[in-house]
Amino acid sequence: MRLRRTSITRRSRAMTGLVAGAVAALTLTACTGSAQDAENENNGDDTPVAAAGSNDEAGDSVTIGFSAPAADHGWMAAITNNVKALEDEYPDVDLRIAEGTNDVNLQISQVETFINDGVDAIVLLPFDGAAMTPIALKAMEAGIVVVNVDREFDDPNAARVTVLGDNYGMGVSAGQYVCEQADGNEDAIVAEIAGIDSLPLTQDRSQGFADALAECGLDVDARQAAEFTVESGEEVAANLLQAEPKIDFLWNHDDDQGVGVLAAIENAGRDEFVMVGGAGSANAMREIQDGSGVLKATVIYPSTQGADGVKLARLVLQGKAMSDLVEVEVPRTVQLYAPVVTSENVDQYIDSAFES
Incomplete structure (x- = not known):
């Protein structure tokens, strides 16, 4: 069944969220600078600014x-x-x-x-x-x-x-990548292997994917849900491949279940499509580096969220802020970015990737 769900409001919010998420992700890692930088940020007014470069110094x-x-x-x-x-x-x-x-x-x-x-x-x-x-x-x-x-x-x-990942943004990033690769071919056949369908995060990923595809005249032609496990990924992918004799693009929501998805693809002897992964495992990135298989990209869902949460808790407790912001308090919500990893930028991400 062909799906087409277009939401201008959701798309606009996604694009805004992605930009905001990128800024937040950058500020999480870019908490150093000179005291002069902080002084310059103040621009002569009386608004207090966190001392740049102080966040990693020992505190209480x-x-x-x-x-x-x-x-x-x-x-x-x-x-x-x-x-x-x-x-x-x-x-x-x-x-x-x-x-x-x-x-x-x-x-x-x-x-x-x-x-x-x-x-x-x-x-x-x-x-x-x-x-x-x-x-x-x-x-x-x-x-x-x-x-x-x-x-x-x-x-x-x-x-x-x-501290949040961006599930809707993951779908948007995956859909935008597919649109770029389709390069105007509105007849391209797109398949999707989702995670657990009852979870809001899965629903958000699928909605973002559908909304981004709609921007280039595509929709999801075949969709099945797995359970974020290797076993379910292999079973669901085998069923999908049997039901769909031709696919141009496949987005799999999760690189852990993607281990099973890739096994099913190999067993079926299928190689006519481009596959996009999700979450950003080291396994997936090595496949992307190798370049000989169908997996050409994956969308990051940061596994740093817990560590980021600890760092932010420390800043709140020690009365510090995110020093690249003029705001003197840690924000209430930080949403991390969902970038697409390809052979062109995989070296930037693989060292911090997780093993499936």
Whole structure:
């Protein structure tokens, strides 16, 4: 069945969000500069400006708790591993990392322990954002800074800062890449292998993809949903390839399930189409570097979100800001960018990519 869903409002918001996300992503990593730069930013007025270059200097000692789901997926494992990598980077941070769990009740118990221990901040990637909202509110009411990562709470008051990837933007980036490669061919056949369809993140990715394709006169001709696993990716891809004798472009939402998708493609002996991945695994990037297969690009969904959350919690607790901004406080929401990785820029991203 052919799908065509066009939303001018969503597209406009996506383009605005992508620009804002790019700025936010840059400021997360570009927190250094000279004191003179900060003075110049002030332009002679009385607005206080965070001292540029001070963010990585030691500040007051702080205790930060971190909790995330189980590392049963390459991307999720990278989330926690990137947080652990900060332990030696900041001697002024006592980082307490709870064991990853997909049990909501256990994760609630972990946060309660952090509250009872009197930590200064909690960085939380919820297994279920709605279920974790009440305990996050309790932490905030106790005066603990909460940073919400990736899966949003139901109540914005449950977090001081929210760090997000850009699921809709992922779809937009993938769709724009397909449009560029189609180069005006409105008869190109586009297929999509999504993740878990009941998740808002999957719905957002698909909507962004459809909206971007509509800009160049394309739509999704065949779509099936998998479950973000290697096994489901292989099964769903095999079914799709059997049902579709010709495909020009295939977008797979997730590089972990993409391991199975690529296996199904190889087993089917299909190579007539261009495949785009999602999330940005090192496995996918090595395939892109090799260049001999169908996978030619992947769209980043940053696995740095947890580590970014810890860094932002530290800044809030130490009274610092993001020093490239004139704003003297850390923003309430930071959305990271979803760039497309191809053979032309893969070297820029592969060192920080996660293993599927």
